[in-house]
Amino acid sequence: MIETESGVFLEKTKKDEILTPETKIDKSVKPVLAMSNEKIVIETKTLDFYYNADAHALKNINIHIPDKKVTAFIGPSGCGKSTLLRCFNRMNDLISDAFHTGEILINGVDIYKEGTRLEDLRKQVGMVFQKSNPFPMSIWENVAFGPKVNGINDKDELNEIVESALKQGDLWREVKDRMQNSALDLSGGQQQRLCIARALANKPEIILMDEPASALDPISTGKIEETIEELKKNYTIVIVTHNMQQAARISDYTAFMMLGELIEVDLTKKIFTNPTQKLTEDYITGRFG
Secondary structure (H helix, E strand, O other): OEEOOOOOEEEOOOOOOEOOOOOEOOOOOEEOOOOOOOOEEEEEEEEEEEEEOOEEEEEEEEEEEEOOOEEEEEOOOOOOHHHHHHHOOOHHHHOOOOEEEEEEEEOOEEOOOOOOOHHHHHHHEEEEOOOOOOOOOEHHHHHHHHHHHOOOOOHHHHHHHHHHHHHHOOOHHHHOOOOOOEHHHOOHHHHHHHHHHHHHOOOOOEEEEEOOOOOOOHHHHHHHHHHHHHHOOOOEEEEEOOOHHHHHHHOOEEEEEEOOEEEEEEEHHHHHHOOOOHHHHHHHOOOOO
16 A cells, blocks of 8 residues: 555556546556545445446445535446446445345445345435436425424424425525425425435435436526535535536545546545546546546
């Protein structure tokens, strides 16, 4: 192991493999860990993921995700960003032939250990999808849904949870006087912030976001980004984005992926100004996409 100036550990490897016909990865420095001086909430150890025996989607992923920071996954379509994100709350378990090797740890605990309840894991690790997916019910019922499923039935307590979640999602002022209206009547940006509030209502520690603003206009995107900036004071956030400018604006750390491999992870400023790998530089500067 060696350590860069910014604190990212790199692992020397023996192979010098071709990633694409045009571009060679410098395997002499392979990123493994995020910053060493911060609390780590998510960790993967030699993680490989397969959609089936012939579809090797993630290859030897070793990464640390630090507490109460925004970590962005960037890379071309099909590189494994969303697949890795969904590993963190075992959403990929829904795929019948999928399997993994290696470890995925949340706060040092293997999320595949015997006795792990998916309900508890997904309460701890909330998720916001690319396309807003409010339930066809009232705004209030959307946010209260998770707490009610988890056994909270007291109306006053639910009201407090709903209000708090909507305030954190930066939506309360816009909907407080129409809580019984259908969530489907909200605009696209409002629906996505409602989905963020719905995730927050379960009081997670980690929030996963899979391109949460990709379908939104610039004003709605700005509101989502402002919400993320505020949320990271209390939550660990991992976001997948194709928007390079967005990653540069809102993330503390950026991980670049290509063809199922983690090419580089570092402070966002360093990734965008002085990346270690030429492959990262080529992607950042638009030489390939």
